[in-house]
Amino acid sequence: MAAAGVDLLLVTDANHIYWLTGAEDWAFYTPLYVLVSAKHSMPFWYGRAMDRPGAQMSTWLDADHVIGYPEDYVQQTDRHPSDHLVGVIADLGHARSAVGYESESYYFSIRAFDHLRKGLPNARFLDCDLLVNRLRMEKSDAEIAYMRDAAGIAARTMSHAMELIAPGVRQSEVMAEIFKTQIAPDERFGGTITGLSPIILAGEKAATAHPAWNDDKFESGQTIALELGGARRRYCSGLARTMHLGTGLPDEVRRTEAAVEEGMQSVLECLRAGIEAQDVHAAWQKVLDRHGLKKDSRIGYGIGVGFPPDWGERAVSLRRGDNTILKPNMTFHIILGMWMEGWGLELSETVRVTTAGFECLTQFPHGVRLKG
Amino acid sequence: MAAAGVDLLLVTDANHIYWLTGAEDWAFYTPLYVLVSAKHSMPFWYGRAMDRPGAQMSTWLDADHVIGYPEDYVQQTDRHPSDHLVGVIADLGHARSAVGYESESYYFSIRAFDHLRKGLPNARFLDCDLLVNRLRMEKSDAEIAYMRDAAGIAARTMSHAMELIAPGVRQSEVMAEIFKTQIAPDERFGGTITGLSPIILAGEKAATAHPAWNDDKFESGQTIALELGGARRRYCSGLARTMHLGTGLPDEVRRTEAAVEEGMQSVLECLRAGIEAQDVHAAWQKVLDRHGLKKDSRIGYGIGVGFPPDWGERAVSLRRGDNTILKPNMTFHIILGMWMEGWGLELSETVRVTTAGFECLTQFPHGVRLKG
Numbered sequence: 001m002a003a004a005g006v007d008l009l010l011v012t013d014a015n016h017i018y019w020l021t022g023a024e025d026w027a028f029y030t031p032l033y034v035l036v037s038a039k040h041s042m043p044f045w046y047g048r049a050m051d052r053p054g055a056q057m058s059t060w061l062d063a064d065h066v067i068g069y070p071e072d073y074v075q076q077t078d079r080h081p082s083d084h085l086v087g088v089i090a091d092l093g094h095a096r097s098a099v100g101y102e103s104e105s106y107y108f109s110i111r112a113f114d115h116l117r118k119g120l121p122n123a124r125f126l127d128c129d130l131l132v133n134r135l136r137m138e139k140s141d142a143e144i145a146y147m148r149d150a151a152g153i154a155a156r157t158m159s160h161a162m163e164l165i166a167p168g169v170r171q172s173e174v175m176a177e178i179f180k181t182q183i184a185p186d187e188r189f190g191g192t193i194t195g196l197s198p199i200i201l202a203g204e205k206a207a208t209a210h211p212a213w214n215d216d217k218f219e220s221g222q223t224i225a226l227e228l229g230g231a232r233r234r235y236c237s238g239l240a241r242t243m244h245l246g247t248g249l250p251d252e253v254r255r256t257e258a259a260v261e262e263g264m265q266s267v268l269e270c271l272r273a274g275i276e277a278q279d280v281h282a283a284w285q286k287v288l289d290r291h292g293l294k295k296d297s298r299i300g301y302g303i304g305v306g307f308p309p310d311w312g313e314r315a316v317s318l319r320r321g322d323n324t325i326l327k328p329n330m331t332f333h334i335i336l337g338m339w340m341e342g343w344g345l346e347l348s349e350t351v352r353v354t355t356a357g358f359e360c361l362t363q364f365p366h367g368v369r370l371k372g
Numbered sequence: 373m374a375a376a377g378v379d380l381l382l383v384t385d386a387n388h389i390y391w392l393t394g395a396e397d398w399a400f401y402t403p404l405y406v407l408v409s410a411k412h413s414m415p416f417w418y419g420r421a422m423d424r425p426g427a428q429m430s431t432w433l434d435a436d437h438v439i440g441y442p443e444d445y446v447q448q449t450d451r452h453p454s455d456h457l458v459g460v461i462a463d464l465g466h467a468r469s470a471v472g473y474e475s476e477s478y479y480f481s482i483r484a485f486d487h488l489r490k491g492l493p494n495a496r497f498l499d500c501d502l503l504v505n506r507l508r509m510e511k512s513d514a515e516i517a518y519m520r521d522a523a524g525i526a527a528r529t530m531s532h533a534m535e536l537i538a539p540g541v542r543q544s545e546v547m548a549e550i551f552k553t554q555i556a557p558d559e560r561f562g563g564t565i566t567g568l569s570p571i572i573l574a575g576e577k578a579a580t581a582h583p584a585w586n587d588d589k590f591e592s593g594q595t596i597a598l599e600l601g602g603a604r605r606r607y608c609s610g611l612a613r614t615m616h617l618g619t620g621l622p623d624e625v626r627r628t629e630a631a632v633e634e635g636m637q638s639v640l641e642c643l644r645a646g647i648e649a650q651d652v653h654a655a656w657q658k659v660l661d662r663h664g665l666k667k668d669s670r671i672g673y674g675i676g677v678g679f680p681p682d683w684g685e686r687a688v689s690l691r692r693g694d695n696t697i698l699k700p701n702m703t704f705h706i707i708l709g710m711w712m713e714g715w716g717l718e719l720s721e722t723v724r725v726t727t728a729g730f731e732c733l734t735q736f737p738h739g740v741r742l743k744g
Contacts, residue, residue, distance in 0.1 A: 024584040025580065025582045025583050025584050026568065026569045026571060026582040026583075026584065026681065027581075027582045028681060029568070029681040029682040029684075048581075049668065050580070050581040050668075050669055050711060051580060051581055051582055052580070053579045053580040053711070054577070054580030054581070054582065054583050055580075057576070057577065057580070057583075058583075058584070070668070071668045071669045071670065072668075072691075072693075074669075074670070074689075075673075075684075075686050075689060077502070101482075103481060103482040103483035103486070104481040104482070104483045104484070105481065106478045106479065106481075107478065108482065109475060109476040109477070109478075109482075110473075110475040110476070110480065110481075110482055110485050111475035111476045111499070111501060112476070113482050114475070127483070129483060130449070170556075170562060171562070172555055172556050172561075172562025172563070173556045173562070175555050175556075175562070176551070176552040176553075176554075176555035176556035176562070177552065177556075179548070179551035179552060179555060179565075180548040180549065180551060180552040181548075182548075183544055183547050183548035183551060184542075184544050184545045184547075184548035184549075189544075189587055190542060190543070190544020190545070190547070190548070190585075190586070190587045191544070192584070192585075193551075193565075193569070196398065196401070197398045197565070199398060204429070205426070205429065207425045208397065208422070208423060208424070208425040208426030208427075208429070209399075209420075209422040209423055209426070210397045210398040210399045210423055210426060211397050211398075211426050211429075211430075212396040212397050212398065212430070212564070213562075213564075214562070215561055215562045296421065296422075296442070296443045296444075297422055297443045297446075298443065298446070301447075307681075308680040308681060309398065309400060309401040309679075309680060310401040312401075312447075314447050317446075317447060319444075321444075339422060339425070
């Protein structure tokens with residue numbers, strides 16, 4: 001905060017709020033923030049009064065650091081929770097402070113910001129987008145342990161989904177079992193929903209990256225990619241694999257599979273602390289060029305705590321031009337998605353960067369699985 | 373739009389985008405908008421290039437009305453998809469137009485708006501928050517049919533969850549079955565996840581409105597409220613009911629149940645087109661006062677299309693001061709939630725307003741269910 005030049009940081013991203021305080025309830029669909037003040041050693045939870053008891057139970061904050069706004073500020077046209085927040089910020093001694101805010105948070109609206117600025121004319125607002133995202137990048141041992149558990153959930157879910165997928169089975173039936181397995185994978189512990197929704201890319205829908213599932217039945221001859229994950233205590237690990245319903249792979253699928261497999265090996269071989277994010281992409285691009293294939297999009301991003309709608313941390317992307325230096329215990333979802341004309345193929349791993357190389361958190365066989 | 377005084381409306385809420393175009397993919401975690409132009413009879417989908425094929429498959433729009441921004445605008449610090457959108461808006465002839473935007477959309481960020489304003493210095497931006505929300509309130513017959521299906525999914529899910537809940541069973545195990553039933557309720561059709569996550573309020577966690585589920589085991593003597601729903605083609609119906617693990621209800625639960633039951637009857641008796649939203653609340657308040665109970669929060673809201681994180685339409689609340697006049701085919705989730713000290717109780721119905729009264733879309737027995 002000192003480096004960012006702010007005395008008060010208004011944290012509005014649900015992922016950051018959980019990471020800072022443990023607040024995990026589904027309370028972020030109305031304004032819910034955490035206030036980090038240079039004048040106070042403990043942050044403040046600020047949300048709807050009806051959600052206050054939940055915050056007291058789920059966070060490590062003292063009761064007087066859990067502040068609720070009255071119900072009559074909720075979803076009104078003539079007032080906003082920001083109007084109430086103005087008084088709270090003034091009481092904390094920050095009416096004339098430099099206040100940091102997140103300019104690209106799903107849960108801090110233009111209107112919320114407008115009302116706050118109007119109510120605090122003597123404060124100075126500074127865009128602190130990505131400040132907390134960057135702090136989250138290097139994981140602690142406890143966070144890595146959760147992500148390992150999450151990767152285990154993802155593998156179990158992938159395995160179960162692939163067992164179920166067969167000609168004549170509906171996408172929705174498989175998706176129902178995917179969610180069930182994610183949330184109750186085995187007797188050890190439960191999971192949660194992942195930030196990014198599980199995705200089934202089947203048939204021509206596999207030509208697009210994020211199709212909604214439906215009641216279509218899987219058909220013989222379809223190439224089917226699954227992008228799904230696991231989440232343990234909101235820490236997500238992603239996993240994508242591809243299968244083909246048939247006795248042999250079409251030539252185009254086989255050729256693309258070979259390129260993607262080689263690309264993944266090349267990416268993993270170069271991965272270690274000290275290199276730049278774009279170096280990882282360059283390793284992939286070299287393979288892709290040799291195979292005469294084309295892919296515009298990035299091949300990965302930082303991953304961690306993920307409430308809907310996303311599990312990406314947004315601070316680093318594995319792509320050309322991103323010169324972020326990789327550090328030990330950064331975690332990435334490396335996703336090689338090839339969305340072709342009328343079909344598609346995906347292969348991904350969730351990895352932890354180490355000094356010597358990497359640890360692959362996800363453990364699931366490679367290769368397009370044939371199911372005849 | 374003419375009434376709002378705008379020539380171009382920038383629709384950014386994922387629910388509105390689906391309602392207008394049918395775009396249902398999980399593509400809204402990066403900027404995804406619909407442009408409604410007074411100069412064009414068909415709206416434009418505007419999103420990430422990799423999601424363009426999906427939009428072509430799921431919407432009714434012509435191919436030249438589905439516009440993708442290049443991948444190198446995604447999650448960058450030095451540029452934003454808004455910078456590219458500026459050119460699209462100029463090409464549509466709206467660089468000097470009155471442009472309506474949504475100031476409280478999860479998916480239109482402060483930064484997105486800043487870049488757009490900077491790029492279009494001659495445009496005039498008008499806050500059109502709730503404009504589309506209000507258009508969505510009165511449902512068509514097709515929408516009502518989906519909500520009836522959704523209510524059926526909710527009832528089936530509630531029934532299944534209540535069968536499973538017993539002392540020693542983990543919350544996560546029940547939640548896994550809740551999601552499974554929501555997505556594959558029976559052989560007729562599949563469902564989707566609901567905008568609001570399903571919620572288990574058990575034991576002391578029932579004192580708060582939106583607790584996250586965990587691995588705690590249900591215990592004998594607990595009062596357990598479930599707030600869940602069903603969604604068919606993204607149309608949500610909500611349903612809340614309460615059960616008690618034991619052979620008899622504690623006095624406090626019995627007294628609160630009687631008040632809430634009487635309150636619901638009173639609410640439903642007054643419900644019909646032509647009254648004001650606050651009249652519904654007044655009917656509830658009268659009963660609550662007679663029972664000497666207190667509840668600060670609203671008792672319902674418009675409900676319909678719901679992508680995470682919410683299924684409320686935000687345009688109308690059933691509470692004191694909301695003088696919106698109810699019209700036929702408006703749909704509401706009436707939720708009587710009593711979050712007490714250390715326990716809680718909920719009862720809800722999703723209803724359609726009619727000229728003569730109402731149709732209750734949800735069909736599930738009332739009363740706190742005892743399971744000894």
